[in-house]
Amino acid sequence: MTLAIVLFGHGSRDPAWRRPMDEVARRIRAQDPALAVECAFLELQAPDFPAAVDALVTRGVSRIRVLPMFLGVGRHAREDLPHLVRAAEARHPGVVLDVTPSIGELDEVLDLLATLATRQP
Amino acid sequence: MTLAIVLFGHGSRDPAWRRPMDEVARRIRAQDPALAVECAFLELQAPDFPAAVDALVTRGVSRIRVLPMFLGVGRHAREDLPHLVRAAEARHPGVVLDVTPSIGELDEVLDLLATLATRQP
Numbered sequence: 001m002t003l004a005i006v007l008f009g010h011g012s013r014d015p016a017w018r019r020p021m022d023e024v025a026r027r028i029r030a031q032d033p034a035l036a037v038e039c040a041f042l043e044l045q046a047p048d049f050p051a052a053v054d055a056l057v058t059r060g061v062s063r064i065r066v067l068p069m070f071l072g073v074g075r076h077a078r079e080d081l082p083h084l085v086r087a088a089e090a091r092h093p094g095v096v097l098d099v100t101p102s103i104g105e106l107d108e109v110l111d112l113l114a115t116l117a118t119r120q121p
Numbered sequence: 122m123t124l125a126i127v128l129f130g131h132g133s134r135d136p137a138w139r140r141p142m143d144e145v146a147r148r149i150r151a152q153d154p155a156l157a158v159e160c161a162f163l164e165l166q167a168p169d170f171p172a173a174v175d176a177l178v179t180r181g182v183s184r185i186r187v188l189p190m191f192l193g194v195g196r197h198a199r200e201d202l203p204h205l206v207r208a209a210e211a212r213h214p215g216v217v218l219d220v221t222p223s224i225g226e227l228d229e230v231l232d233l234l235a236t237l238a239t240r241q242p
Contacts, residue, residue: 005238005239007238009192009193010193012193012195014193014194014195014196016194016195017193017194017195018193019193019194019225020192020193020194020225020226020231021192021193021225023231024231024234024235024238027231027232027235028235028238028239031235031236031239032239035239037238065238067234067237067238069192069234070192071130071141071142071190071191071192071224072130072131072133072135072138072139072140072141072142073135073137073138073140073141074133074135074137074138075135100237100238103192103234103237104140104141105141106237108233108237109230109233109234109237110141110144110145110148111148112229112230112233113145113188113190113224113230114145114148114149114152115152116188116221116224116227116229116230117126117128117145117149117158117186117188117221118126118149118152118153118156
C-alpha cells in the first residue's frame with residue numbers, strides 16, 4: 001500500500017499565495033524522498049483536489065492522507081472537503097483516503113503559534 | 122511601554138471559524154496573564170482591526186505586536202494589513218505597531234506542519 005500526502009488549501013488569484021504550502025511539501029519530500037506529496041486547491045489554483053488525487057492513483061498510490069491547510073475551521077474543511085473525498089473514493093474503489101484534522105485544530109500548531117506570538121523579535 | 126498582541130485573521134460568516142484564533146489567544150493569556158491579547162478580523166467578524174487597536178490604546182497600551190494569522194501569503198497580509206496599520210498609527214501618534222511575518226512565513230510553523238503531515242495517526 002503506497003502512501004501519499006495531499007496538502008489541501010483554499011487557493012488564491014495571487015500566485016505567491018501558495019508558497020507556504022509548496023514549502024511544506026518541499027520539507028516533507030526532504031524528510032522522506034520516497035513519499036509522494038502534492039498540493040491541491042479548492043479553487044483558483046491548480047491542481048484541484050480531484051486532479052491531484054487522480055494523478056496520484058495513476059502513479060500507483062493506494063492510500064492518501066489529506067492534511068487540510070485551514071487555520072480557521074469553517075465550511076471548506078467541514079463540508080467541501082468531505083464531499084470531495086467521498087467523490088474521490090467513489091471514482092477509485094480500493095483507494096483509501098483519510099483526512100487529518102485541519103491545522104487550526106492541531107494542538108501542537110496552536111501551542112507553537114502562542115509561543116511565537118510572544119517571542120521577542 | 123505596555124505591550125499587547127493582536128492576532129489578525131480573515132474572518133468568516135461561520136461563527137466557529139475563529140475558534141483556533143481564540144484558542145491561540147487563550148494560550149497566550151495562560152502563558153502571561155498580564156499581557157493584553159485580542160483577535161481582530163479583516164471582515165465578517167468583530168472586532169475589526171481599527172476597533173481592536175483603539176480599544177487596546179484606550180486601555181493604555183502603547184506598543185502593539187500584530188501576528189498575521191494567514192497561512193497563504195496574499196493581498197490581505199501584503200496590502201490590506203499594512204494599510205490598516207498605517208491608519209492606526211495616524212490615529213494614535215506615539216503608539217508603536219510592529220507586524221511580524223505571517224504564520225505561513227515562519228520557519229518553525231512550516232517545519233511543524235511538515236512533521237505533522239507525516240506523523241503516524
